[in-house]
Amino acid sequence: MDVFGVDIGGSGIKGAPVDLTHGELAGERFKVLTPQPSTPEAVAGRVKEVVDHFGWSGPVGVTFPGVVVQGTTRTAANVDRQWIGTDAEALLAGRLGVPVTVLNDADAAGLAEITYGAGRGRKGTVIVLTFGTGIGSAVFTGGRLVPNTELGHLELNGHDAETRASSRAKEEGDLSWPRWARRVQRYLAHVERLFSPELFIIGGGVSRKADKFLPLIEGISAEVVPAQLENTAGIVGAAMAASAARSVPASAV
Incomplete structure (x- = not known):
């Protein structure tokens, strides 16, 4: 149905x-x-x-x-x-x-990815991050959701992370893919220090262009993959x- x-x-x-x-x-x-x-x-x-x-x-x-x-x-x-x-x-x-x-x-995006997409079958700590107007987050452990984490509002370089590393920040700052990828990398490193996930799933509209920035991200211990269901x-x-x-x-x- x-x-x-x-x-x-x-x-x-x-x-x-x-x-x-x-x-x-x-x-x-x-x-x-x-x-x-x-x-x-x-x-x-x-x-x-x-x-x-x-x-x-x-x-x-x-x-x-x-x-x-x-x-x-x-x-x-x-x-x-x-x-x-x-x-x-x-x-x-x-x-x-x-x-x-x-x-x-x-x-919602995380539930879809865990059930049908890139997180399917993963039982460790998985964090889905959606990059758009802001940065949304969904944290799963053992396949269960911890609701309303809102990790886009973590502090990054003295600012709300989403004001520095969201897709809107890239567009408004006219940032190149390499420069924006460095901001995303710093953000992922910060989240990783706090939660030690085994997998980051990168969603939002920008996931359609994952090939332009994910290969540029280095130094993250967790696996970093694009969302399969994209936007x-x-x-x-x-x-x-x-x-x-x-x-x-x-x-x-």
């Missing part, structure tokens, strides 16, 4: 039905721009636009770029601060008229969460 997933980002909101048997999109994803300002009501309207595009009427999973606890958003680093303390599940369920499950965006992982993970919350049968969940 297919389940719908929506991935809310700082710059775009994208979604599609997901085939959870195979962990892949069941149709071409539809994307709209994140409204500015990205208030809860404005974003909810764009999420509805994405879901309505497919005529979807079943459960929906939605990712959010921040800490999510029992459906309530607790932080909002890359969206409007009105999200802080918002019952996102209630807001979106009211707007969509269907059951909604909300979770952290990187946690669809958030959508797949969102659908997985909706499936698990509603006990929708799916062989891979």
